[in-house]
Amino acid sequence: MPYASTNCKKIVIAGVSGSGKTTIGLELAHLLDAEFVDADDFHSPEAIAKMAAGQPLEDEDRVEWLSALGRSLAARDRSTVLACSALKKSYRDRLRELCDGLTFVLLTAETERLRERIEERARGGHFMPSSLLDSQLETLEQGDDMIVIVNVGPPEEVAARVLSGI
Numbered sequence: 347m348p349y350a351s352t353n354c355k356k357i358v359i360a361g362v363s364g365s366g367k368t369t370i371g372l373e374l375a376h377l378l379d380a381e382f383v384d385a386d387d388f389h390s391p392e393a394i395a396k397m398a399a400g401q402p403l404e405d406e407d408r409v410e411w412l413s414a415l416g417r418s419l420a421a422r423d424r425s426t427v428l429a430c431s432a433l434k435k436s437y438r439d440r441l442r443e444l445c446d447g448l449t450f451v452l453l454t455a456e457t458e459r460l461r462e463r464i465e466e467r468a469r470g471g472h473f474m475p476s477s478l479l480d481s482q483l484e485t486l487e488q489g490d491d492m493i494v495i496v497n498v499g500p501p502e503e504v505a506a507r508v509l510s511g512i
């Protein structure tokens with residue numbers, strides 16, 4: 347059955363590191379009774395090591411990753427929320443090429459709030475250093491192909507705003 351005629355929703359929660367993709371994506375998946383997939387789980391160990399060492403990923407580091415994510419989304423027959431940075435328009439287009447009917451939501455927040463959240467999370471042992479935030483923001487191509495939601499407030503309220511926006 348073509349995707350458009352089913353109730354199966356495929357939503358990509360995009361944004362820079364620390365924008366809350368995982369936090370809000372999990373809440374949204376709960377509201378939609380959808381599966382939640384974290385694109386960080388699809389990065390190669392080399393890509394994770396690179397980021398952990400403070401080096402930004404480049405286009406070539408993201409090629410296989412995006413293909414695997416697009417194929418994985420297309421293969422799912424349940425509603426799915428994917429937390430994925432999807433910083434460039436070309437990355438989002440690659441996902442669209444592989445999976446029909448994707449809705450993209452961009453989470454944003456003020457830079458200093460993002461930095462504080464990343465630093466707090468890094469103290470808990472997360473691999474991503476806040477030194478990479480500037481390159482994440484430089485790489486981000488915000489476009490009218492995404493609904494923009496400001497991630498400020500209790501996560502369940504932000505997820506409810508996402509739900510009414512999509």
Ligand SMILES: Nc1ncnc2c1ncn2[C@@H]1O[C@H](COP(=O)(O)OP(=O)(O)OP(=O)(O)O)[C@@H](O)[C@H]1O
Pocket residue numbers: 361362363364365366367368369370386429431463464466467474497498499500501504
């Ligand atoms: N609405 C919110 N209110 C308070 N804290 C939040 C909110 N959203 C996210 N956070 C916190 O900010 C940090 C970053 O959030 P999260 O890990 O969800 O971001 P992310 O976009 O998935 O990041 P990354 O891509 O780097 O994995 C976490 O510690 C999370 O608890």
Ligand SMILES: O=C(O)[C@H](O)[C@@H](O)[C@H](O)[C@H](O)CO
Pocket residue numbers: 362363364385386389397403408430431432433474482
């Ligand atoms: O495209 C990218 O640069 C990556 O997906 C990053 O966004 C990280 O995976 C994430 O920030 C980890 O915390």
